[in-house]
Amino acid sequence: MSRVTLSRYLIEQTRSHNTPADLRFLIEVVARACKEISHAVSKGALGGVLGSMGTENVQGEVQKKLDVMSNEILLEANEWGGHLAGMASEEMDNAYQIPGKYPKGAYLLVFDPLDGSSNIDVNVSVGTIFSVLRCPEQHLSQNDALNEQAFLQPGTKQVAAGYAIYGPQTMLMLTLGDGVKGFTLDRELGSFVLTHDNIRVPETTAEFAINMSNQRHWEAPVKRYVSEMLAGKEGVLGKNYNMRWIASMVADVHRILTRGGIFMYPWDAREPEKPGKLRLMYEANPMSFIIEQAGGASTDGRQRILDIQPNSLHQRVPVFLGSKEEVARVTGYHQE
Ligand SMILES: O=P(O)(O)OC[C@H]1O[C@](O)(COP(=O)(O)O)[C@@H](O)[C@@H]1O
Ligand SMILES: [Mg+2]
Ligand SMILES: [Mg+2]
Known part of the structure; x- marks a missing residue:
């Protein structure tokens, strides 16, 4: 069976569904950051990453060390990719503008760097949730400082969304607005591999x-x-x-x-x-x-x-x- 990696899937999407190349690269960068977070999470006490920072985020919630680390990993990975105008995160008070760059990238990235982090110390699955929006035209000009307004778009405007789950397996679930695909991290290969095609939620449940x-x-x-x-x-x-x-x-x-x-x-x-x-x-x-x-x-x-x-x-x-x-x-x- 030939394996479809996330990269190959994204290239196919660019060819057959006109997914813009810069969106493809952006998703690749997010996926790479998720691999890094997965690695940090999996080290647990061995990596000295458990426990709290002794700080609170803007919402008055105690920040875990891994909340802050995951946020930094996502910021650093995406800062210089060239595809973004800005980022916003659950762990940052204000919107983050990509520094000193013109023209700005076309997209905005919004994320919860580590969801469920209160579960970290008890070794239960946690994850990274992300959403991609287009940066509105008026915020792309050279002089306009990117502010919160650019991000305030309804969810229907998302061009992509996904999450990585760090559990017994690390998986990346992704939508580009054309169904949902699930990729499992093959640690030997170092790649996310398509394992769940055409995911459907049953209409009824108990x-x-x-x-x-x-x-x-x-x-x-x-x-x-x-x-x-x-x-x-x-x-x-x-x-x-x-x-x-x-x-x-x-x-x-x-x-x-x-x-x-x-x-x-x-x-x-x-x-x-x-x-x-x-x-x-x-x-x-x-x-x-x-x-x-x-x-x-x-x-x-x-x-x-x-x-x-x-x-x-x-x-x-x-x-x-x-x-x-x-x-x-x-x-x-x-x-x-
Ligand atoms: O502890 P509670 O009140 O049941 O809340 C659980 C909810 O809180 C959250 O952990 C909030 O996410 P964060 O860990 O990113 O703050 C959700 O993942 C979860 O559904
Ligand atoms: Mg959360
Ligand atoms: Mg969180």
Whole structure:
């Protein structure tokens, strides 16, 4: 069997689907950075990479050493590639402009450098989530400093999105807007190899993922939906549901891409002023693009996530994504 590496797949895309060459190079650079992060994560205590930095990010969350390292790896790898005008990250207060360069690259890269990092010290799968947007024309001129405004585009404008998952295997899941492909890192070859073609999320499911400890703080539609699932065969939904919660969005979404399910992180009343826990730009948008491209659905309970017009870089959002039928059900409950 001839192996299709990520590079070969991207070259084919350039030839047959007119994927721009600079987008192809950009994805290659991100994939290379993910290999480096995978290597750092896999070293664990041997590499002295576990534990916290003793700092907080802009959102007041404790930064792990690997959060900061992963962020630096992505910045350094992409800074001089020539394909970007700027980057934004969950771990940086402000948008990052590629220094001293004209003309600027055509794209913007947005990422959660290490998702699920609270799981690092207990050796559970974590990952890198990324999203690629076109830099709006007016921000490409020589004199215009790149600011947050350039990034505030709805998820429908993404030209590519993906995540790398660092688990028993390191995988890269990618969409260029034409389905979802899965690549597994072959460590001997040093390449991501296409192993999962045409990934589809089943439309129905009997598996849900939510942090149940927040149940008492949820809104009524979410309480209703989860209690109906818990009622099982004897309840109104007429079937037994299974529950999983890894507390790493990449790992929970990866399971859903593999065998279906619904993932929920709703608004809750612990911090009522926060719309949700997950970040629109770094987590919800790229994952929603991937899930939709695999035949699933994604909403904030009221509207399609990809249609939301962002108003700030670090904006948060409630998330309901996965198998179409279940996402439609819980979204419908919010509308009743
Ligand atoms: O600990 P909780 O509240 O269940 O939250 C888990 C969620 O938080 C996250 O870890 C947030 O991501 P970060 O690790 O990038 O901050 C998601 O991956 C996950 O779904
Ligand atoms: Mg995250
Ligand atoms: Mg993170």
